[in-house]
Amino acid sequence: MSRHRFLFPVIVILLVGLGCSLPARVLSEPTSNPVTDLPVAVEEAPPAAPTDTLAPPPVAPTPTEAPPPEPEITESLPPFFPAAFMTTTGDGSVVTFYDLNGQPLGSAQTPGLRRGLENSLHAAGPFAGSLSDLPLIFRTFDNNGDLKQSLNNQITTLFPGPEVSYLQGVPGKYALVYATVNWGENLTSYLYARTTSGSGASWFWERSDPMGTALYPVAVEGDNDAVQAVFYTLRPWGIGGDIVFPPQAGLFKISLQNLSEELILTEDFTLIGLSPDHSVVAYTDQNNLVQDPHTRITLYDLTTTTMVPIDLSASSERGAGYAVFSPDNEYVAWMEGSGWSMAETPNFHSRVRIADRNGNILAELPDSMFASVAGDPTVNWVEPVGWLDGESLLVQVSGYRDISPLVKVRFDGSGMAYLASGSFLDFVYP
Numbered sequence: 141m142s143r144h145r146f147l148f149p150v151i152v153i154l155l156v157g158l159g160c161s162l163p164a165r166v167l168s169e170p171t172s173n174p175v176t177d178l179p180v181a182v183e184e185a186p187p188a189a190p191t192d193t194l195a196p197p198p199v200a201p202t203p204t205e206a207p208p209p210e211p212e213i214t215e216s217l218p219p220f221f222p223a224a225f226m227t228t229t230g231d232g233s234v235v236t237f238y239d240l241n242g243q244p245l246g247s248a249q250t251p252g253l254r255r256g257l258e259n260s261l262h263a264a265g266p267f268a269g270s271l272s273d274l275p276l277i278f279r280t281f282d283n284n285g286d287l288k289q290s291l292n293n294q295i296t297t298l299f300p301g302p303e304v305s306y307l308q309g310v311p312g313k314y315a316l317v318y319a320t321v322n323w324g325e326n327l328t329s330y331l332y333a334r335t336t337s338g339s340g341a342s343w344f345w346e347r348s349d350p351m352g353t354a355l356y357p358v359a360v361e362g363d364n365d366a367v368q369a370v371f372y373t374l375r376p377w378g379i380g381g382d383i384v385f386p387p388q389a390g391l392f393k394i395s396l397q398n399l400s401e402e403l404i405l406t407e408d409f410t411l412i413g414l415s416p417d418h419s420v421v422a423y424t425d426q427n428n429l430v431q432d433p434h435t436r437i438t439l440y441d442l443t444t445t446t447m448v449p450i451d452l453s454a455s456s457e458r459g460a461g462y463a464v465f466s467p468d469n470e471y472v473a474w475m476e477g478s479g480w481s482m483a484e485t486p487n488f489h490s491r492v493r494i495a496d497r498n499g500n501i502l503a504e505l506p507d508s509m510f511a512s513v514a515g516d517p518t519v520n521w522v523e524p525v526g527w528l529d530g531e532s533l534l535v536q537v538s539g540y541r542d543i544s545p546l547v548k549v550r551f552d553g554s555g556m557a558y559l560a561s562g563s564f565l566d567f568v569y570p
Contacts, residue, residue: 220311220416220467221529223267223570227546227562228253235261235290235565237271240528242548242559246271249293252280258386259357260565262309262316264289264336265364267568274568275336277316279307287318289336298334299341305329305377308357308370311416312569315362317370321354327377329355333367333396345370345394352377356388359414370394371404371418373411384477384488385412385461391421404442412437412474413463419443420497422463422472437463439472439499448499452476453491466527471496471551473524473533481520492522492535494551503553510535513558516543525564536564 224245226235232253237245248271254260264275276290277298286301299318309316314335322328328348334341347355354377361369373388391405391414405411405423413422421440437460439448452460458477465472473494479487494503511519518539525536531551538544544563549556 221569222467222526222567223269224568225526225528225534225546225560226261226263226565226568227560228565229544229562235276236560236562237568238560240532242546244560245269248274248276248290249295250276250278250288250290251295252282252288254279254281254285259306259308262307263312263566263568264309264314264316266312266570268570275314277307277309277336279304299332305354306356308360310360310362310367311567313362314364315360315367317357317360317367319355319357321377326350327352327354331355331357331370331372331394333370335365344396344399349374353389358391358411359418361418367396369396371414374407384458384490385410385475391423405440412461413465413472415465415469415472416467417469420465420469420472422465422474424460437474439497448497450495450499450501453493453504456491458488462523462525464524464526464533466530466533466551468530469497470530471502471527471533473527473551475523489520490522492524492533492549494533494553502551503549505535505549505553505556507537509556510537510547511539513537513547513556514539514543514545515558516541516545526567534559534564 222240224237224239226237228235233249233251234247235250235253236247239245250261261276261278264277267274272292278288278290280286280288283301285304286297287299287304287307289296289298303321304318305321306319307316315333317331317333320330326348328346330343331345332341332343353374355372356375357370357372359371360367371391371393373391375386375388388411389407390409391411393402393404405421410424411421412424419442421442422437423440424437436449436451439450453476455478456476458479460474460476463472463474471494473492475490475492477488477490479489481488490507492505493501495501505522507519507522510522511517514537516539518541519537521538523536524533526534528534528548532548533551535547535549536544537547545558546560546564547556548559
């Protein structure tokens with residue numbers, strides 16, 4: 141079934157109440173205890189039999205001489221306009237590439253790919269129309285979650301698991317981060333950085349939480365050679381139930397140059413989207429596990445500190461989420477929900493809404509509008525997954541049939557058309 145059902149064993153439910161303070165963008169003390177002279181390359185162990193627990197991350201030795209100066213950042217953020225996108229169908233063992241017009245470009249083998257989960261695959265490098273020598277890094281079900289690479293259809297294991305929880309890369313670059321979790325007295329998350337050209341990964345951050353929330357990386361800055369910064373939010377690990385939008389709290393930024401942490405949103409707020417250049421945040425004012433209605437979302441400009449509130453539709457009692465910004469930050473699209481999928485008589489429905497940077501609503505697209513284009517009268521889930529260019533939105537459409545097409549639509553709601561089949565995975569960048 142679609143990933144939005146969240147049918148996982150219930151371990152813990154994090155309830156975050158209504159926030160009453162404005163989001164903060166101030167420096168805060170790290171919540172972890174990183175080693176101050178990292179990142180230091182730490183070679184990963186070769187694949188081994190799975191164990192019940194994850195060993196603690198390695199600790200760098202005490203330096204005996206002054207560390208070398210920090211390298212200067214000479215590259216800006218990568219381009220934000222994609223060159224292609226990737227989908228998968230069936231068991232997820234094959235990834236298909238499409239150009240922005242929906243024409244297939246080829247495929248790659250990804251055996252065991254965790255289809256339907258966020259942050260499951262990263263194209264680690266630029267795409268110039270050919271799949272040759274383009275590494276695909278992906279999470280699998282093997283060993284209860286490990287990390288593999290598909291390069292020219294040759295599969296290798298980068299990290300043997302268990303419990304690789306999330307993966308996020310720099311668009312169009314080789315650098316990436318992944319997270320692991322370990323249940324002990326508390327749930328502990330570890331963040332690692334690596335590149336596909338390197339021989340190993342460096343552990344650089346951890347967080348231990350008695351309430352069972354895990355680090356969820358939402359964006360990475362860097363170049364081909366190194367990760368420079370990571371944005372993350374907090375998610376409860378292992379929850380289940382009729383959850384529409386991922387319950388997550390706060391937004392934080394880690395700089396790997398000095399291993400400092402910046403607080404962008406407090407945990408009273410729920411991140412629902414971050415612009416490609418990481419300058420604008422979309423959030424709601426409470427955690428999505430709380431079933432009280434969300435009355436609005438807010439667009440928060442981190443540069444000017446201006447906030448633009450946008451009221452939700454009156455019928456959207458399940459709230460809003462999955463906000464995606466156009467590459468030039470001119471438009472933002474998001475999903476709103478109503479009803480319940482796990483009711484005795486399921487009555488869940490969703491809609492896509494599109495606004496400009498000033499909060500003016502440009503399009504209201506209920507799920508019923510996508511039914512004929514998708515060829516599925518049961519459509520009830522319409523999720524914006526990204527922008528093909530500055531004006532064309534890509535929407536994942538699904539219902540109670542085993543059909544999950546991708547539909548494109550313009551920012552003003554016009555030009556709705558079928559584009560490709562399969563579950564969306566990610567974009568590929570030049």
